[in-house]
Amino acid sequence: MLFYRFGQHAGTVFTMTVVIDKVWPRTAGRIDGELVLGGVGVRALAAEYGTPAYVLDEEDFRGRARAWRDALPDGEVHYGGKAFLCPLIATWLAEDGLSLDVCTGGELAVALAGGMPAERITFHGNNKSVAELRRAVATGVNAVVLDSFIEIERLAEVAREAGVRQRVMIRVTPGVDAHTHEFIATGGERSKFGFSLGLGLAAEAVAAVAAEPYLDLVGLHSHIGSQLVDLAGFAQAAARMAAFLAECEARHGIRIPKLDLGGGLGIAYRAEDPAPPTPAELVAVLRDALAGLAAPPVLAVEPGRSIAGPTTVALYEIGTVKEIPGVGVYVSVDGGMSDNPRPAMYGAAYTAALANRVSDAPARPVNLVGKHCESGDILGWDMPLPADTRPGDLLAIPASGAYQRSMANNYNHVLRPPVLAVRGGRVTVAVRRETEDDLLRLYTS
Numbered sequence: 001m002l003f004y005r006f007g008q009h010a011g012t013v014f015t016m017t018v019v020i021d022k023v024w025p026r027t028a029g030r031i032d033g034e035l036v037l038g039g040v041g042v043r044a045l046a047a048e049y050g051t052p053a054y055v056l057d058e059e060d061f062r063g064r065a066r067a068w069r070d071a072l073p074d075g076e077v078h079y080g081g082k083a084f085l086c087p088l089i090a091t092w093l094a095e096d097g098l099s100l101d102v103c104t105g106g107e108l109a110v111a112l113a114g115g116m117p118a119e120r121i122t123f124h125g126n127n128k129s130v131a132e133l134r135r136a137v138a139t140g141v142n143a144v145v146l147d148s149f150i151e152i153e154r155l156a157e158v159a160r161e162a163g164v165r166q167r168v169m170i171r172v173t174p175g176v177d178a179h180t181h182e183f184i185a186t187g188g189e190r191s192k193f194g195f196s197l198g199l200g201l202a203a204e205a206v207a208a209v210a211a212e213p214y215l216d217l218v219g220l221h222s223h224i225g226s227q228l229v230d231l232a233g234f235a236q237a238a239a240r241m242a243a244f245l246a247e248c249e250a251r252h253g254i255r256i257p258k259l260d261l262g263g264g265l266g267i268a269y270r271a272e273d274p275a276p277p278t279p280a281e282l283v284a285v286l287r288d289a290l291a292g293l294a295a296p297p298v299l300a301v302e303p304g305r306s307i308a309g310p311t312t313v314a315l316y317e318i319g320t321v322k323e324i325p326g327v328g329v330y331v332s333v334d335g336g337m338s339d340n341p342r343p344a345m346y347g348a349a350y351t352a353a354l355a356n357r358v359s360d361a362p363a364r365p366v367n368l369v370g371k372h373c374e375s376g377d378i379l380g381w382d383m384p385l386p387a388d389t390r391p392g393d394l395l396a397i398p399a400s401g402a403y404q405r406s407m408a409n410n411y412n413h414v415l416r417p418p419v420l421a422v423r424g425g426r427v428t429v430a431v432r433r434e435t436e437d438d439l440l441r442l443y444t445s
């Protein structure tokens with residue numbers, strides 16, 4: 001914790017405590033105990049916009065995006081839109097010189113709505129529909145990433161119909177078992193994604209694409225998994241992909257100019273989690289693995305979580321505190337597994353802190369739960385919170401920027417929270433709160 005005199009507000013000098021722990025966004029601090037993000041206090045945010053809400057630190061998001069871009073000045077940084085995407089994010093990325101990876105027609109529409117140029121968009125997915133492929137070709141996306149033999153034929157036909165020679169990449173599964181939750185590991189031979197390198201399917205895919213006059217093979221792609229904090233898996237995948245690239249040229253005379261090694265860099269969710277490697281450290285490892293190639297390809301990466309994750313705090317209001325003798329304490333908030341399914345899906349562990357005030361009361365472990373009609377609706381088991389935590393308190397969960405609003409759902413007809421971008425004391429509603437009218441509109445034809 002670092003204390004400094006922050007400035008003057010309405011004639012009074014106040015002091016802000018800067019929260020420098022790695023799990024909080026860059027501008028997080030406390031003034032008179034209240035959590036402040038981007039110069040805006042959480043009490044004012046809750047009063048104006050309600051809870052639950054995601055509070056997104058613009059300076060932090062854009063700083064992280066630019067740090068990736070600066071780590072790879074001669075390559076391409078495609079933000080992984082699945083982590084969290086809305087038009088405002090696409091606008092920031094377009095302004096800050098990044099590219100974008102989308103994996104559905106919906107993400108493509110949002111990216112274009114935010115002004116991301118089509119030629120900076122890569123289209124992924126293991127089961128793109130014909131309509132999505134047609135849209136991608138008509139829009140002029142930079143590349144479509146091919147994922148199956150059926151898709152090679154399908155896209156060749158779509159491109160022929162459109163009279164376009166479509167730029168494509170081939171997704172390769174390099175057979176690397178990344179150390180992460182099995183649901184988010186994608187580089188092993190059993191993955192549903194891509195063409196296996198070890199089984200020779202990747203080489204067959206290269207030959208099949210090269211034989212299609214309406215497809216232009218511009219790159220190879222691999223992505224081994226998400227929330228990875230150990231660089232060994234990245235190094236292994238990069239080395240295997242580099243060897244495959246060299247083999248394509250030496251054996252088949254096919255020179256492939258770009259190598260996209262995907263996203264996957266992890267973040268810290270709790271103070272005790274290790275600090276993840278930096279983008280520059282990861283890029284150095286990837287470059288090392290490619291150093292032996294006679295003609296190094298253009299290197300591309302697709303970070304999602306490592307840009308969006310740390311920049312956003314989920315803000316809730318506490319509704320009930322239930323003490324069950326001999327069992328423990330349940331603290332319930334006004335959201336839950338509909339705005340954060342990650343604890344239920346992956347056993348993900350978070351940090352929680354009182355946001356409207358600080359307390360000297362001793363901490364005790366509580367089970368932090370949501371309001372859904374389900375016992376698995378948990379945000380955290382045994383989370384330490386002050387013993388005087390009470391209804392009406394605001395609760396903040398940091399590191400909530402990736403795979404939370406983007407995975408939010410309407411279970412129990414709960415309304416999805418807004419995303420409030422804060423910067424220099426100003427709030428921009430990046431995503432508005434869903435309303436009951438939005439829900440009811442689904443039931444009218």
Ligand SMILES: Cc1ncc(COP(=O)(O)O)c(C=O)c1O
Nearest residue numbers: 080223226263264302303304305
């Ligand atoms: C193809 C691809 N690229 C990029 C990403 C982004 O990954 P992360 O958010 O872990 O950086 C993913 C998700 O895992 C992905 O599947």
Ligand SMILES: N[C@@H](CCCC[NH3+])C(=O)O
Nearest residue numbers: 082184226227342402403
């Ligand atoms: N949804 C996952 C990450 C999926 C990565 C996308 N390929 C998570 O929250 O960790």
